[in-house]
Amino acid sequence: MLTVKNLHASVGDKEILRGIDLEVRAGEVHAIMGPNGSGKSTFASVLAGNEKYEVTDGEVCFAGKNLLDMSVEDRAREGLFIGFQYPVEIPGVSMANFLRLALNEQRKYRGEEPLTAGEFLKRMREKAAIVELKEKLTNRAVNEGFSGGEKKKNEIFQMAMLEPKLAVLDETDSGLDIDALRIVATGVNKLRRPDNATIVITHYQRLLEYIVPDVVHVLYNGRIIHSAGKELALELEEKGYDWLIKDYQ
């Protein structure tokens, strides 16, 4: 589904990603961990197409297409979803209006008919239930006045609505209390299917108690320096990163 080869990216003349290689197959959940400043969020931003970052080398193939050639919106329409670490507030734009436009744009891209108002509302209700998002929030402006937990739940709600092929969740667990964490994780698990995949970027092992990954990667200094099974997360929690990164300092 996603093949990343030797990906390099910079901000200005500062290189942040220094050759990432990653292979994610349909049905898999990957976790990317690593200390602060290792390039985790930059990786998500580069996949999304954020123009702040310049890709200087490497390639990214997503669902058989060259991702790096595509506009931000076409990447989304191809089925890439980014759950943002800091979801943006959009005053005056209701969740329902925003998601209806987004969903129908994606459907148009895929040659599908737009959803009727009735179909859309039904889908909203069903998907809001998955993340226990209060229905009144879907009538409010996008993220405006939402608590930190509500914003993160709202990201998963949008993911549920848009049904992406690949979701990249960037620090979705940070700032969540234990109940919100459980709800978010349960939401992600319910949305797992054999034909989609998830990359969870996280600081903490505790999210991975709920979302069990197939592979755990450690990102350090712009490279993936170690990959292993789910038990790696526990080991990192116990021992920290020092034993892994000492060879790379």
Place this chain on the structure above:
Amino acid sequence: MSTNIEKQLVDLYLANLELLEEGLPSYVNRMRSGAIEAFRLNGLPDRKVEKYKYTDIRTLYEGREYEKYFAPLPDTAGCRGLERLPLDAYEIPLLNGYGISEKPLTKLENGIVYGSLRAAASACPEIVEKYYNRLASEDTDSLAALNTAFMQDGAFVYVPRGVRADKPFVVACCYDAGENIYVYHRNLFVFGENSEAKVIFNSHTVGEHSFLVNQVTESFAARNADAEIAEIQRENDRSVHLSNNYTRQEADSRFQATVITTDGGTVRNNSTVIFTGKGGENHIYGLYLAGNGQHIDNYTNLEHRVPDCTSYENYKGIASGNGTAAFNGRILVAQDAQRTRAFQENHNLLLSDEATIYTKPQLEIYADDVKCSHGATVGQLDREAVFYMRQRGLSEEEAQKLQMYGFVNDIIGKVNIQPLAELMSRVATDKIGRI
């Protein structure tokens, strides 16, 4: 300070005085000479007049050849392009400021009277004489004086004490002529004690001729009245719309005015609200979308002359291309007006390097026990929000439009006439698509 353009206008007035006065009672015509004299004295304002520093009225008049246009249209068959709003209402159709309804004045069983001001001046002198020109004459504004001098017709609504109008009144203002014309359009609204009513203005032009519209509206809200006026302004970009709205609020009255301006070459709206009784509440809202070649200027003047009144003001706008938008919000709190609460906001989006936004809060507070606030911002589209929306599949253009719509949406949300709010929303969305 009579110069060429003033002289031309005074001459035009003198040459047509007989025509102007025809069919109107003497108490209306008596006001003309004082008004034209005040106009001759003050002249047309240019940018040296503080209140008009963002809009030069003089240049709007200079260099324009307008045919005179005074005689009321004998033809009541209606106007070819008059737009009817999709809502159940008491209609007051006006063509170039003249009432064109087959029935110039309607009196309902509950005492409501509505229709043409011209007809009302003769049929209901006991109401019209009491209120006509009471507020406009207090002002030194030359445009209001010109309007009083040239006035022939406009809309009239009277809602008696204790009556609630079951439907809104729609003043359909259509501008349509075979040549470029001046329009003097005068409205009078009287809302009696404990009455409740809503009035809608829908101004639009037909064809490509240029209209210089001078509109004066006087509204009187008696004790505990609850009135709302909502206005849509979308004339063609060769036209000029100059309006003066005067509102007097007695004790415990509630009055709301919302104006949305999408089209029109030059638009200047002056709104003065005067509280004369304790406990009055005023809501004044505006939305302006100035595209290429447009100039939209809103001037508001809230006069808290007595204690314990509250005003809420919020104007929002977008300027793009080489468009200009201006907002000047004066709030006067007189020395006696203790416990005044006055809140003003003005927020703007500037979309291009050539567009201009002026914003000027002007609070004059002479009382010492008040709660007043104001906030003015000029900003740009939020790039992060645009990126966020694109990541969900919206194109850059759609994301920008949605953000603009979100920005202005709360003003439309203030309108308490549901089908009209929906129409305003469509009008704004359409304009944002073109901006």
